[in-house]
Amino acid sequence: MDWQKVLDEIAQEIQPELGVGKVADYIPALSAADPKAFGMAVTTVKGECYRTGDAGVPFSIQSISKVLTLTIALGFENEDLFDRVGREPSGSAFNSIVQLEQEQGIPRNPFINAGAIIVTDTIITHCRQKAGADLILDLARKLSCSPRVRIDDEVARSEALWGNRNRSLAYFMKSFGVLQNDPEEVLQAYFCQCALEMTCQELARAGLYLANDGVDPVTNQQIATHAHVNRINALMMTCGHYDMSGDFAFHVGLPGKSGVGGGILAVVPGICSVAVWSPALNKAGNSHAGTMALELFSEKTSLNLF
Amino acid sequence: MDWQKVLDEIAQEIQPELGVGKVADYIPALSAADPKAFGMAVTTVKGECYRTGDAGVPFSIQSISKVLTLTIALGFENEDLFDRVGREPSGSAFNSIVQLEQEQGIPRNPFINAGAIIVTDTIITHCRQKAGADLILDLARKLSCSPRVRIDDEVARSEALWGNRNRSLAYFMKSFGVLQNDPEEVLQAYFCQCALEMTCQELARAGLYLANDGVDPVTNQQIATHAHVNRINALMMTCGHYDMSGDFAFHVGLPGKSGVGGGILAVVPGICSVAVWSPALNKAGNSHAGTMALELFSEKTSLNLF
Amino acid sequence: MDWQKVLDEIAQEIQPELGVGKVADYIPALSAADPKAFGMAVTTVKGECYRTGDAGVPFSIQSISKVLTLTIALGFENEDLFDRVGREPSGSAFNSIVQLEQEQGIPRNPFINAGAIIVTDTIITHCRQKAGADLILDLARKLSCSPRVRIDDEVARSEALWGNRNRSLAYFMKSFGVLQNDPEEVLQAYFCQCALEMTCQELARAGLYLANDGVDPVTNQQIATHAHVNRINALMMTCGHYDMSGDFAFHVGLPGKSGVGGGILAVVPGICSVAVWSPALNKAGNSHAGTMALELFSEKTSLNLF
Amino acid sequence: MDWQKVLDEIAQEIQPELGVGKVADYIPALSAADPKAFGMAVTTVKGECYRTGDAGVPFSIQSISKVLTLTIALGFENEDLFDRVGREPSGSAFNSIVQLEQEQGIPRNPFINAGAIIVTDTIITHCRQKAGADLILDLARKLSCSPRVRIDDEVARSEALWGNRNRSLAYFMKSFGVLQNDPEEVLQAYFCQCALEMTCQELARAGLYLANDGVDPVTNQQIATHAHVNRINALMMTCGHYDMSGDFAFHVGLPGKSGVGGGILAVVPGICSVAVWSPALNKAGNSHAGTMALELFSEKTSLNLF
Numbered sequence A, B, C, D: 001m002d003w004q005k006v007l008d009e010i011a012q013e014i015q016p017e018l019g020v021g022k023v024a025d026y027i028p029a030l031s032a033a034d035p036k037a038f039g040m041a042v043t044t045v046k047g048e049c050y051r052t053g054d055a056g057v058p059f060s061i062q063s064i065s066k067v068l069t070l071t072i073a074l075g076f077e078n079e080d081l082f083d084r085v086g087r088e089p090s091g092s093a094f095n096s097i098v099q100l101e102q103e104q105g106i107p108r109n110p111f112i113n114a115g116a117i118i119v120t121d122t123i124i125t126h127c128r129q130k131a132g133a134d135l136i137l138d139l140a141r142k143l144s145c146s147p148r149v150r151i152d153d154e155v156a157r158s159e160a161l162w163g164n165r166n167r168s169l170a171y172f173m174k175s176f177g178v179l180q181n182d183p184e185e186v187l188q189a190y191f192c193q194c195a196l197e198m199t200c201q202e203l204a205r206a207g208l209y210l211a212n213d214g215v216d217p218v219t220n221q222q223i224a225t226h227a228h229v230n231r232i233n234a235l236m237m238t239c240g241h242y243d244m245s246g247d248f249a250f251h252v253g254l255p256g257k258s259g260v261g262g263g264i265l266a267v268v269p270g271i272c273s274v275a276v277w278s279p280a281l282n283k284a285g286n287s288h289a290g291t292m293a294l295e296l297f298s299e300k301t302s303l304n305l306f
Helices: A003-013 A062-083 A098-102 A113-127 A129-144 A153-161 A164-175 A183-194 A200-211 A226-239 A242-251 A288-301 B003-013 B062-083 B098-102 B113-127 B129-144 B153-161 B164-175 B183-194 B200-211 B226-239 B242-251 B288-301 C003-013 C062-083 C098-102 C113-127 C129-144 C153-161 C164-175 C183-194 C200-211 C226-239 C242-251 C288-301 D003-013 D062-083 D098-102 D113-127 D129-144 D153-161 D164-175 D183-194 D200-211 D226-239 D242-251 D288-301
Strands: A039-044 A049-053 A196-198 A256-258 A263-268 A272-277 B039-044 B049-053 B196-198 B256-258 B263-268 B272-277 C039-044 C049-053 C196-198 C256-258 C263-268 C272-277 D039-044 D049-053 D196-198 D256-258 D263-268 D272-277
Touching: A003 A039, A003 A049, A003 A288, A039 A200, A049 A200, A062 A113, A062 A129, A062 A183, A062 A200, A062 A226, A062 A256, A062 A263, A098 A164, A098 D098, A113 A129, A113 A164, A113 A183, A129 A183, A129 A196, A129 A200, A153 A183, A164 A183, A164 D164, A183 A196, A196 A200, A200 A226, A200 A263, A200 A272, A226 A242, A226 A256, A226 B226, A226 B242, A242 A288, A242 B226, A256 A288, A263 A288, A272 A288, B003 B039, B003 B049, B003 B288, B039 B200, B049 B200, B062 B113, B062 B129, B062 B183, B062 B200, B062 B226, B062 B256, B062 B263, B098 B164, B113 B129, B113 B164, B113 B183, B129 B183, B129 B196, B129 B200, B153 B183, B164 B183, B164 C164, B183 B196, B196 B200, B200 B226, B200 B263, B200 B272, B226 B242, B226 B256, B242 B288, B256 B288, B263 B288, B272 B288, C003 C039, C003 C049, C003 C288, C039 C200, C049 C200, C062 C113, C062 C129, C062 C183, C062 C200, C062 C226, C062 C256, C062 C263, C098 C164, C113 C129, C113 C164, C113 C183, C129 C183, C129 C196, C129 C200, C153 C183, C164 C183, C183 C196, C196 C200, C200 C226, C200 C263, C200 C272, C226 C242, C226 C256, C226 D226, C226 D242, C242 C288, C242 D226, C256 C288, C263 C288, C272 C288, D003 D039, D003 D049, D003 D288, D039 D200, D049 D200, D062 D113, D062 D129, D062 D183, D062 D200, D062 D226, D062 D256, D062 D263, D098 D164, D113 D129, D113 D164, D113 D183, D129 D183, D129 D196, D129 D200, D153 D183, D164 D183, D183 D196, D196 D200, D200 D226, D200 D263, D200 D272, D226 D242, D226 D256, D242 D288, D256 D288, D263 D288, D272 D288
Parallel strands: none
Antiparallel strands: A039 A049, A039 A272, A256 A263, A263 A272, B039 B049, B039 B272, B256 B263, B263 B272, C039 C049, C039 C272, C256 C263, C263 C272, D039 D049, D039 D272, D256 D263, D263 D272
16 A cells, blocks of 8 residues: 555645634634644554654644543453443533433443543542543653653643533532542543644554554554453444544544544554544534545545445 | 354353343234244355354344345435435434434434334335335345245234334424325335344345445345445444444444344455344343354454454 | 403504514414404403404414313313323423423323323223314303304314324324324314314303303303312413413413414403414414413403412 | 411321421431421411421421522512523423533523522622622521521531532533533532521511512511512422422412422412421422422412412
């Protein structure tokens, strides 16, 4: 496969889609992003890296961090984690509190906000708050082989300031006894993980273990068990794109996780990890151009799993 | 791969699970099934067939027929079909009318009852009711290479008699103008397709085009386009098991579609099609032993897509 | 009290509100109504009648008929009726099927469509369909002392033709086993009662027993027990105006029941019965000018119960 | 009317109902109440007081305080208050967050928790937190003519400690921009008002202005306008008993407001105010014996408004 050619073609063909949609504006730090920015990177299980456009520009990975925290929490608790969070698609908006009420405070899956807060809660149970946030940052740095990766403090503060919906979710789950730790403590760590700043290149590199049964193929480190990686990829496939997860599976056919910062991480098991970034979002909150770029990628490479 | 050995091992290991759960009893015709029956069949893209247990016993395929009708309707309408039915997981019980109300009569996906009724409605729009039911039966016979395949009239009559929930769904969608034809006419065809009777062996054979990019590898007939098959498999992965679709992806990692008759059809793209049958259902309405047999299959063969 | 002066003042002051809102247009027969028509009539427990405007013009009483059918059904079943229908405000749109699902096919109260269908079902259980519709018409004629009162066949046919939402509700309740009779049979009687055609004067006269503890004060006939009238008036207060019942209690402070034909029947216990009609509806489906006229009435007469 | 005889008869006849149901146990301070306690008091608009049983025993009035805060907030804002809180029955559990989401953070009425938090928020907007709580206490003391009335600090602390559901509601409304002040500040005042401790005698005395068009008939002080009292009573009638408000109107036919401490305040416009207390609750969270005592009261006195 001529990966570079694929990326170059995509970068070319995606031009008319750049800027279509709307940059996230619920916090000032995100709203400043250039709606027409576009970057994409592929890292193969052989360790080769390919990139195009703004693949070296750092952006807020936001919900993509939920993949990293799920990896850590599964390491701590194994499938016991699923006593407190489900693994079914949610069928409604990503921050919906309705389903949470109908299901007695148990979030539907680890990729909606409520579920990710439970995942972070689990990490904190095992290693305290400050250590929890550090653990996530350390993992992101280790996986991306990039000490540059950082938590953007301004974004984290902004998230905390505008985080009343998440605060409501946390107290709601606390009232059901599902959340184990102090809601404010958990939220602080949660807001930090959302504020992780990475480039496409770093993100594609970081996701490589998901394409290689849990082992980083370059360092040979075991990041997660084979079974855990199967589960994480399955969740990315069924729940990775809010209320357009079905649509993503339908058009791209790969496990993927998006964030409101405009990034998407996708995985081709056994082959490669792909990261794309373009800040303007479709109405479900996923990068418009990013989603289309991955559809082109899937078509051009025939790497659709189905 | 020694497929026969895999099937024999599964048949052995699944013994303790047979009879766990509850046979569907909403119509008499289904409640008579032996809860401990178990059959399984694999057909590879090379055309080889392997089977174990009751793989030659006919059973009511019920909702698995939704895969066949979706194939026909996509052939008629292409992606226009998705103007009247979504492609997102439903996140609630398979016959829920709640989401249908919130979403103005547009069902979430073609595999919940409301969505499948729309799919059947589409077929009737293109070829009238009687012809519609015949078309589905003809396709089932052609794909399974088995003229024995039939519609069980007693089951069809029973479905009609006890079909008030589906009738309610149909009139509801009619009131929104989403259903195009007369509700009773559509329901008659719908109840017939649910009453299709096949064996595991026939079903595995019939699903082979889904494992081979739309082409029946034995007859070389094009049953569906490559793109349509990608879409159908994606929908089976995200929506194929009612409110346990996420769980099935999580544990089995293959596209699959279950029916309340206790059957499941699963697909391994590029490799094979698998059918399993055991009538006792788990609480989401999927075959308990069938689901576990496919989990064993996925583990033993490492054919989990993720 | 100078009732005529009150009515004349209201007829004067209401002028700017006539035509504000939207005439019901879900069936042709209703959409033809003059949006600026306005009539009002009061009948006191002494048997005096006062009227203004179009109080002699017949209109489709629609959901106001639910008060009459509830009276009949309570006579047949007493409080046993409430095993199959609740008595709580619904908190959502009048034809919502969502609550019906959450509450296992038991409608919230007898004044939402689903509940009224159960009430009609009860009448049919006691006296067969044709007889049921006749019983309702007979009661309307007897109470209004007007043999002119009739069922508008065109409206009834129109209701049946456009009644798929109600049909959906009926089959839904049938699927839960809550509806006792054949859905189509019940719906025929239900569509007939909705098509009752009365004038304000007839309607005010017909409602008089509700202001006099169940006894028609002119004929001295016992139409309902004292306890039943307490219950009917309570339901009119809490549930009589769809999702603006609270608002009506808030601004008018009297038991009332509205219909999409633009009519409202209100009761002042111990004093009088009031009917008003003006076809243009507010967004909750109640007569805009009719509601405001009753608010003026309540203010001018200080007959607000609170 | 021989009020004392009525009360004595009720106290006698209610005996078998005492202890039926379940004392609120979500906070320790409430769970200690004697399930068989029973008190009842009537204050007439002539200023006469009648009492029976434990009418002099202080109890936690809980949600009954919502009537007092609504009175204060209406005084500050008039009907502008209803821009941020509705006046429709909720049709679901009193602390439900589902409707709040569907209706964009606007609570359905001032008597569900979310709505009462908005009412308290309004008071704080006009007079700061500490002053707000003081204002409520002062009003309770003034209306009851009893300086003994106090806020039970232990209950208030307990409410705060176990108040995560209310905290979730407050942050939820904050995220929609409906709540004006700091959620924690509003909640502190809210928890204090819930912890108001009064006797039946004090409560009946305090509610007298609601039976007399807003004027305390003994002191001749105007507590609320005539129109505001009409509105408050209407809300008590349609929304005063959580998801059994319709049932209360149906069986008692009087405006009333209950609290999980087992108290109920009911109003007979023009005649009297009634308070009853018995801690064991029915499944909707209203005093079981208290509700039945008021039904007896309504029957014996024929003071049912309908």
